Amino acid sequence: MPKVRVHNVTVSLDGFMAGPNQRLDAPFGDGVGWGDELHAWFVGAMEDLAAGKGGTDVEYFARGDRNIGATIMGRNMFGPQRGAWEDESWQGWWGDNPPYHHDVFVHTHHPRPTLEMAGGTTFHFTDESPDQVLGRAFAAADGKDVRIGGGAATIRQYLSAGLIDELHLAVAPMLIGRGERLLDDLGAGIDGYRVSELVGSSTVTHAVLVRR
Template identity: 50%
Template sequence: MALARVHNFAISLDGYGTGEGQSADAHFGHAGDRLHQWMFATRWWDPGGSGGVDDAYVQRHDPGIGAEIMGAGKWGHPGWQDDPDWKGAWGPNPPFHTPVFVLTHHTRPPIEMEGGTTFHFLDASPAEALAAAREAADGKDVRIGGGPTTIREFLAAGLIDQLHVAIVPILLGRGVRLWDGLEGLEQDYRVEATSSPSGVTHVTFTRAGS
């Protein structure tokens, strides 16, 4: 069966996957781009960037992915459901290039974008959403794209096969945390950590047989 995978999900040292105060102009709230500056320094983002450890991890983001699932908080800022013209924070050609399933209580018709991305809006449980995404992925894997609440719900439901978390050496102090309520999670996975000269620690969780 196709795997459910998380790649390059960045959190702060104190466990926050997004900051407080999200808005249309601040997708990650007060965190700004600090959780993702390590990505912007890689060859994946900039041909003149680093080809080291960080680049090796970030290059795994796209291969083998046939669909993505994300939460309403990743799709848009608070109140996006009241804006019929809102089409996500990534412009006319989003970086997904697959079907994307947005989990929300505020469903709307699918939105087809440039580059092969179509946003579908589901009011569904994690298991139901994963079944729909696997069907759309046509045998490829499904990426659970975030935000932290969505990843936490999929982990709690035992639905994630591979998880890559990039722990960034910053302290946010407030926002939405990833690990709350997941005590003992590591017992279900093989856990490995790799440090990068950038100060980022890459932690991977792999379920047996994945």
């Protein structure tokens, strides 16, 4: 049966995915730059993979793209705007040819027309429930798995509802101190999960959560 998976989510040692005040010129909030300390392992794994190198980080990183047929994300992961769209010219952080190459469902209270990008990525904007969106994503994935891309709030929403089968996170050797936490306020939902892997590399510690 196809699964719902989350991969390559990086958190600080104190559990944060981002600092406070996420915005256009600081997508990961105050004090956290893309490619900095928090995501250095990710950038390194991308480069190593491209260079044909292996290693623990590369193995975990590469798992994230295997057998994925559709992606779900929150509106904040799609872009920095909040509330009603001021205009619809924003097409995501990823340029003309986003690295998805499949259907991407964006949770938003402010739907807008479907956006077809180069390379096979199509962004759908929806205010349906996670259950409903998951149904559409499984249909689009056509037998493959569905990935929840993020951000923290969206992952938490699916996790607390018990809708995620597998969640891979990387714990980075830094402290953020405040902002958006991943494993927080999950209610009884968290009781349905256990840690199946905890593996240190030279850069981070990889952990995998699966259902009990």
